Amino acid sequence: MTKPSTETSVQFTVGKLDAGMAILLTEDHHLIEFPSLLLPQGVTSGSVVNISVTRNLSEEEIKMKEFWDLQEGIFESFGKDQPEPPMLRVRNITQTSLTLEWDQLVLHTAKLRSLDIYKNGTKLAQHHIPTDTNHIKLSGLEVDHEYEFYVVIKTTSGSLQSNKVTVRTHKMDNLTGIKVAFGTFEEPEPAVTELKELVERMNATWSDEVDADTTHLLAQLPGGPNYEKAMRYSIPIVKPDWLVQCDRNKKIQAALPYYIVNVSQNE
Numbered sequence: 001m002t003k004p005s006t007e008t009s010v011q012f013t014v015g016k017l018d019a020g021m022a023i024l025l026t027e028d029h030h031l032i033e034f035p036s037l038l039l040p041q042g043v044t045s046g047s048v049v050n051i052s053v054t055r056n057l058s059e060e061e062i063k064m065k066e067f068w069d070l071q072e073g074i075f076e077s078f079g080k081d082q083p084e085p086p087m088l089r090v091r092n093i094t095q096t097s098l099t100l101e102w103d104q105l106v107l108h109t110a111k112l113r114s115l116d117i118y119k120n121g122t123k124l125a126q127h128h129i130p131t132d133t134n135h136i137k138l139s140g141l142e143v144d145h146e147y148e149f150y151v152v153i154k155t156t157s158g159s160l161q162s163n164k165v166t167v168r169t170h171k172m173d174n175l176t177g178i179k180v181a182f183g184t185f186e187e188p189e190p191a192v193t194e195l196k197e198l199v200e201r202m203n204a205t206w207s208d209e210v211d212a213d214t215t216h217l218l219a220q221l222p223g224g225p226n227y228e229k230a231m232r233y234s235i236p237i238v239k240p241d242w243l244v245q246c247d248r249n250k251k252i253q254a255a256l257p258y259y260i261v262n263v264s265q266n267e
Contacts, residue, residue, distance in 0.1 A: 009052040017045050024049070081108040083155050086115075086162040090149075092213040094177035095170045095252055097139040099213050102151055102162060104134060110157040118150050137212050144171045173251045178204035181211075183219025183227045183237065191220075195240055202247050210235060218243060222261055237261070 012024035015031070022036040022043075034051070043049060084106040091099040105112065115129045117136060129136060141147065147169070151162040170177050180199060185191050195218060199206045210217060210229040217230040217237045230237050242258035 006057070007052055007054045009050050011048060011050050014039070014043055014045055014047045014049060017043070024051075083107045083110045083153070083157050083160055085160045086151050086153055088149065088151050088162040088165050090165055090167045091135065092177065092179065093167060093170055094215055095143045095172060095174070096141050097137060097215070098141065098147075098167060098169065099135055099137045100149055100151075100165075101135040105153065107155055110155040113154040113156065115154075116152045118152060120148050123152075135212055141169050143169055145169050170252075175246055175250075175252060176203045178202065178215055178243075178246065178252070179213050180204070180206050180216050180218050180243065181209060181214050181226050181230070182206070183217050183230070184221040184224045186220050191240065195243060198243060198247060202243075216242065216255065219260055 010026065012026060012032075012034075015023040015025050017023070017036060020036060022034050022039060024032050024034050026032070039049060086105055087103040089101055091101040100117065117124045117129065117138075119138070124138075145168065146166065148164055148166045150164045153160050153162075178199070180195075182188075182192050182195070196206055207214065210226045210233070214230070214233075214235055217226055217235055218240050219227060219237055220239065222237075227237060229235075236255035237260055238255050238258040239260055242253055242255060245253045245258075
């Protein structure tokens with residue numbers, strides 16, 4: 001059913017008139033400006049005109065429906081699915097370091113502005129986390145010490161905090177956190193095969209390539225892709241005897257005496 005229109009008519013006397021605007025005077029002496037192009041032809045100063053204003057309720061209803069349909073569309077596209085809190089876990093632990101990892105962020109239509117790591121309630125301001133990564137390696141931790149970590153992401157839809165994870169770094173006699181890769185050997189076989197078997201007996205891990213969790217690179221000679229990557233990420237590059245002594249003493253050994261080159265490196 002079409003709603004009726006409502007109309008109001010007011011009488012004016014035309015005052016000043018020019019090509020653009022007319023000054024109209026009401027019966028109670030109020031002045032208004034009115035576009036002269038909307039006045040009837042032949043109107044001059046002193047003419048009396050009646051101006052009617054009609055409210056088009058049916059058209060107003062159509063426009064309001066269009067407006068709310070647009071709002072509903074915007075909500076469905078951008079406001080219905082909010083970002084989800086990140087899920088955090090610890091991937092690898094050693095005596096003085098660990099790797100934190102989180103699931104792929106689910107942001108829906110929001111955009112990520114920043115991602116911050118918190119250790120024992122304090123933001124680690126020195127760490128800049130690229131928005132396209134999902135892990136970080138933290139070093140310089142205390143041996144056999146408990147820590148609590150969580151992640152806070154800031155998005156265009158607000159801030160969200162991850163779950164909290166509590167973890168204790170390893171004691172010196174815990175060798176399971178060791179993860180080695182292999183560099184250049186004078187005779188790779190059977191040396192590398194024997195070292196891999198030793199790693200497995202120690203309940204430690206090894207990989208063919210250096211990655212974020214690598215703790216040491218075993219090598220006899222400098223050079224090679226793994227060597228360059230280990231140098232770039234400040235991973236200790238040690239002689240194979242380092243691993244042998246760790247197993248023999250049942251305790252992780254300092255890397256410095258086993259470096260294959262006489263340069264300063266950070267453990």
